[in-house]
Amino acid sequence: MRRNANWIELTAAAFCMIGAVGCVIGATSDSTAFLRAWLCSYLFWLGLPLAGVTLVLVHDLSGGDWMATARPVLDAATATMPLASLAGIPAFVGLNSLYAWTHPPPDLGNAFYLNPSDFFLRYGTYVALWNLLAAFVLWGPRRGNSPIRSGLSWISGVGLIALGFSASFAAIDWIMSLEPTFWSSAFTYAQGASWFNTGMAAVLLTIALFEWPSGERRQHMSDLSKILLATTIFWAYVEFIQFLIIWEENLRLEIPWYLKRLHPVWRPAIYVSAGLGFIIPFCVLLWAPSKRNRAVVGTVCAGVLVSRLANTWLQVKPEFTEPPPFWLDVATVLALGGAMVLLFASFLRWAHRLAPAEAPIWTADHG
């Protein structure tokens, strides 16, 4: 990691610059298209810190030796929370261009919830809460693979509940409300799982690329891969259940949401989202030896990341009669992603400096 850190940071900075140039061009030529593309990028990258915080809090309550391998990368993922959470601002300054409920019809029944002032109040609450939890994850008294002191584990429990509810309401605010008359309770489960899978895949990909553990610690990768397998199955389960019920009922208020997404234009996104986000991880990771194979885990996780990006586009873009051009989508993903990876890699390098000389980063104490 130490050898690779510089070129990763340089590459990330380069991508960030290229993406930023694209964003400037996009924003000046069509600001609405830029806002929509930026929203997708924001929703995609937010999964990284959300998963980092979630997994550390879960570990505080459940324990597990796998944390010895995952801790530094999870900490680095968590450290991106300030940037990731505040990255919504560029999108939300143009709220009118994104959400139909900003100029609602008189009969919109949920205007008590969907209005700009309450929206921004909730956004501020999410940012504050998530950053507080990230601080607790980074600076709480934890060592190696040990969970937090049992006297403080209640904070992790309460934090996890608060995180679950706030992320669910954020999913309603930022994605579901793009169609203000649509409601599906399973949507909150699916988006939560999708965010977690994004971050989990990024964490495992980082370990697979740079510091694959050896000896007994290879079991940790098996355990972490099992967690990813379980959550990809859960995501597919709730997505399918939601589709099945809405398709079966075929109601006026619900079925348009799927009809838009089943349009041939969006079929590739469906195939990538389901194929790389569930079918391939399921078929590959179910086989025990594959969970210990560096190349296999790395490839599957890269696929999951691509699938989550496709899924984000599938959730957001069909709601717009004029979706942003593909190059602008890529530019916003590179701009924010480059900055996120730069921060992520810098934190990992900083954590290296804390490690005793010659000791691998995985044995360093954090917290």
Next chain:
Amino acid sequence: MAMTLTSELPAAPVVAPDVTLASLSEQVSGRVLMDRAPLWWWAGFGFSFTLFTLLVIQMAWLFVNGIGVWGVEIPVAWGLAIAEYVWWIALASGGTIVSALFFLTRSPWRSATNRIAESMLLSAAPCAGLMPIMHLGRPGLFYWLFPYSTVMGVWPQARSPLWWDFICLIYYILMSIMYYYTGILPDLATVRDLARSRFKQIFYGVLALGWRGSSEQWRNQRTVYAIMSAIMAPMVISVHSVVGLDFAGGLTPGWHDTQFPPYFFFGAVISGTAVIIMLTIVVRWGYGLQDVLTAYHFNAMAKIMLVGSVMLAYAYVWEAFGPIYGSDVAQKTEFFQRAFGFTAPAFWSEKILTVVIPQLLWLPAVRRSRTLLFLISGGIIVGMWQERFVFTTSSLEHNYMPSYWGRYYPTFWDWACLAGTIGLFLTLFFLFLRFAPIVSIAEMREVIEEERSK
């Protein structure tokens, strides 16, 4: 994944240090082989069997007079029987979750409690299965649900979740029986080897299917058991999801909710674990298994129940928020009727019993107290019954047209059905308790060896 479920209970071992392989076999087998059952067993069995006879009488009355003896009447065509079907299948599913799901996660606390969970599952599943058959109106024709070739040309509607449910339930019960039998096989051989009377040697010898404990037999048994666990764990989720689809697939306000499949599964986790905790407390006390069923197990199960309660609370939030946020007036009206109308006392007390009170389980002292655990678990089971009752009947009471609204009042025979199935459940469980090892001797031997090697 090593679990640190008892990091706050360092003095609570998975099994007491003085339990040996021989003492475990004698302790557990001895309960099966004793000549006369203890008085408490007879008292419990007698009470249960009395309730069971009430079920038989109720069924006879029902089959002679039709389902009009229950309180069901249009618009409320689904009453207590369907609500209790969901309730019982949730309890049964909890047994599979503890037994199969936690086998896959290699949780050490599961070894001493899985047999209790499986016995509970096999006792609860028939109670669930009976409900829809009784509710058919013409129960003698229930076999029409099978997709068999007939000259009548009548086939089940394969697009209906109700039919999926029938198929799922059949497979679930059959798989559960095989799963239980695969796990208990080595223990039946242990009982056979320790039996002194010729009758018991033959009886358990036949059941043990010639098990001799060779390495090949063990290898095969463990492989089959692991494969069955891997099948049972997703199966129980799918079974309960299909039960959720029975409701979510209907257009009735209050039932149409896309979260119902996972929501029903959360209910299964919490209610099933609550029953297992109550039964484990009784078994531990009755059979003196304090060395095998330790504070470790109760702590672990209490945490599972707490997680189930939190997940259920998550689902309850969307149950309330959805109708308020959504645009469907009928959904909104039905929810307000449910929460503030005729069913309000049951609605709110159910939330208190299943979500508010279980939050006490955050406190280690509560998880250590078996009395409190017993009371909280009992409250959860009652609360889950109320939940099933409220959403089944309230939705039908408040359908789309107010002119079509009606009220459901259970009759004596509805309550007799509930009491009778509780009797059937307990009767079966007491029989398992008397004639089969209620703790997995084979798996506990592994736990003892592991504890010694630490």
